[in-house]
Amino acid sequence: RFPLKDSKRLIQWLKAVQRDNWTPTKYSFLCSEHFTKESFSKRLEDQHRLLKPTAVPTIFPFTEKKDENQDYVKSRTEIASQILVRDGDQPREGGCEVVERTSYSDQDFMVMQGSNEMEQVTFQTETGSVTEQGEKVCGQVEEPLRRMFADNLVTKTGLQKKPERPSVDNCCESTVHAESWITDRSGVSIDDFTPPVSGACKFIGSLHSYSFSSKHTREKPSFPKEQLEKKRPKRDVEPSCSSNKSLVESSPNSSLTATPQKPSQNLSASPADLTPQPATEAVVGQKGDTDANPMSINEVIISASGTCKLIDSLHSYCFSSRQSKSEVCCLREQVEKKNGELKLLRQKINRSDSQVKKLKEKLDELEKINFPYLNSLLSQDCETPQLNPVIEPLSWMLGTWLSDPPGDGDYPTMKPFQYLEEVHISHVGQPMLNFSFNAFHPDTRKPMHRECGFIRLKPDTNKVAFISAQNTGLVEVEEGEVNGQELSIASHSIARISFAKKPHVEQITRTFRLNSDGKLEQTVSMATTTQPMTRHLHITYKKVTP
Numbered sequence: 001r002f003p004l005k006d007s008k009r010l011i012q013w014l015k016a017v018q019r020d021n022w023t024p025t026k027y028s029f030l031c032s033e034h035f036t037k038e039s040f041s042k043r044l045e046d047q048h049r050l051l052k053p054t055a056v057p058t059i060f061p062f063t064e065k066k067d068e069n070q071d072y073v074k075s076r077t078e079i080a081s082q083i084l085v086r087d088g089d090q091p092r093e094g095g096c097e098v099v100e101r102t103s104y105s106d107q108d109f110m111v112m113q114g115s116n117e118m119e120q121v122t123f124q125t126e127t128g129s130v131t132e133q134g135e136k137v138c139g140q141v142e143e144p145l146r147r148m149f150a151d152n153l154v155t156k157t158g159l160q161k162k163p164e165r166p167s168v169d170n171c172c173e174s175t176v177h178a179e180s181w182i183t184d185r186s187g188v189s190i191d192d193f194t195p196p197v198s199g200a201c202k203f204i205g206s207l208h209s210y211s212f213s214s215k216h217t218r219e220k221p222s223f224p225k226e227q228l229e230k231k232r233p234k235r236d237v238e239p240s241c242s243s244n245k246s247l248v249e250s251s252p253n254s255s256l257t258a259t260p261q262k263p264s265q266n267l268s269a270s271p272a273d274l275t276p277q278p279a280t281e282a283v284v285g286q287k288g289d290t291d292a293n294p295m296s297i298n299e300v301i302i303s304a305s306g307t308c309k310l311i312d313s314l315h316s317y318c319f320s321s322r323q324s325k326s327e328v329c330c331l332r333e334q335v336e337k338k339n340g341e342l343k344l345l346r347q348k349i350n351r352s353d354s355q356v357k358k359l360k361e362k363l364d365e366l367e368k369i370n371f372p373y374l375n376s377l378l379s380q381d382c383e384t385p386q387l388n389p390v391i392e393p394l395s396w397m398l399g400t401w402l403s404d405p406p407g408d409g410d411y412p413t414m415k416p417f418q419y420l421e422e423v424h425i426s427h428v429g430q431p432m433l434n435f436s437f438n439a440f441h442p443d444t445r446k447p448m449h450r451e452c453g454f455i456r457l458k459p460d461t462n463k464v465a466f467i468s469a470q471n472t473g474l475v476e477v478e479e480g481e482v483n484g485q486e487l488s489i490a491s492h493s494i495a496r497i498s499f500a501k502k503p504h505v506e507q508i509t510r511t512f513r514l515n516s517d518g519k520l521e522q523t524v525s526m527a528t529t530t531q532p533m534t535r536h537l538h539i540t541y542k543k544v545t546p
């Protein structure tokens, strides 16, 4: 820094600088290149190079010597006195972050012009290697981050607007190199890095600006210098990434109000990583000036890269969050699609249910047809009237009976056959029994022989009359006796339709018996016009109703 408080030395400096119409401020710095080796001493504790309080710059490759010009010297003296009157504040540490390359009379020398506005950027000679280091660090970060960093740097410094000056020394080479690195990527907006339509990303993106503005705030650290010095790593220490904590600590005056929580386990840098590192020797002046410890550009790069890494790690949460949201949306679409399919399936099921219901009804009908005896069972719901006492001797015949096993049929004129038969013998309170015999084919369940009629008892006797009408066109009356649980009857009269099939039956005998096992047994014999009395049927029934 220019020794603004030391008028004598300030005049010497200004005289040496030979710059017209220029007044140094507390943000003005002179490059260490303009001082002899002897102008520096080393700090005992850390061997840090310090400018001696008596140092005056002497190294200036001017082609013209103006130091002999008395007017010029006078002018320098006036300027120095004005400064002393106007500027009573002691320059503060870190008061300059950005330096300006200036020249005078076609001669290049370095004056670092710092301001809170970070107007311009120039690298010092010494920072060249460190800048490369910074670039290396930046090069390790992802391209979007680099671009974002460059964008921020350009935006903040207005580098694009500054015409590039020809370089004449190492400092300037560094400058040019850095500028080209920056301007090559200057067209990229931070929005390019920030995911679109993401409030969180925008917010985190805004933290990048804080990562730079926080450098400004380091000009005015809230903690004592000693504390700061302890936190500072050595200059030759490789800068590392910063943690979230360090971000907060390094920005004591930042208006950052949100503190991201635990951004990444990978970022393990200590809080000291983001504390201002010692500026290059070129910007260190006398003892009083050593307090002025501005951020050099390499520190900006390094710290910014570390901070940007940190902020970048926050973005990963945004991305994962957005990815999760995307997955949720995807799943929601799938669920909606499945719901649609489910709705269609339900409609199909309803239709199927309806069809099943109809089929079931049809099946019931078919079962009734195929198993007419079951159908008969259903009809048993009717309340049975009181049994007429007249027919009490035949009461053992009451009930519904099913063939068990299938009945056997034979006759000399035919092959033996089997058949199923259901028998209903009931009463309605009258002095007679109602009966129906329905035979079915055992395999096809097709109806075969059927007959129905009445069984009457002659009151107070065991004489029984059996009146039957058959589907073959035969009408007959059989009479006989009931003895116990056996009824034996024989044809009394037979009539038939005129077109009855031949051979005509001429005689019929039957026997009903209730066996000891509770089964009803029937035997039918007949005589036809061609065959003598021969058994035609034999069957036993199992009672299926109480």
Ligand code: HEM
Binding pocket: 409, 411, 413, 414, 417, 419, 439, 440, 448, 449, 474, 502, 503, 504, 505, 508, 524, 526, 528, 530, 531, 536, 537
């Ligand atoms: C009391 C009752 C019945 C009488 C009077 C009767 C009478 C006859 C007569 C006259 C014939 C002809 C015989 C021949 O061709 O030589 C016949 C045949 C036959 N009957 Fe009966 N039948 C009776 C009950 C049944 C029953 C319950 C079945 C059981 C399914 C049955 C099944 C047959 C069969 C399969 C034939 C031989 C084929 C035919 O001529 O249709 N009959 N029956």
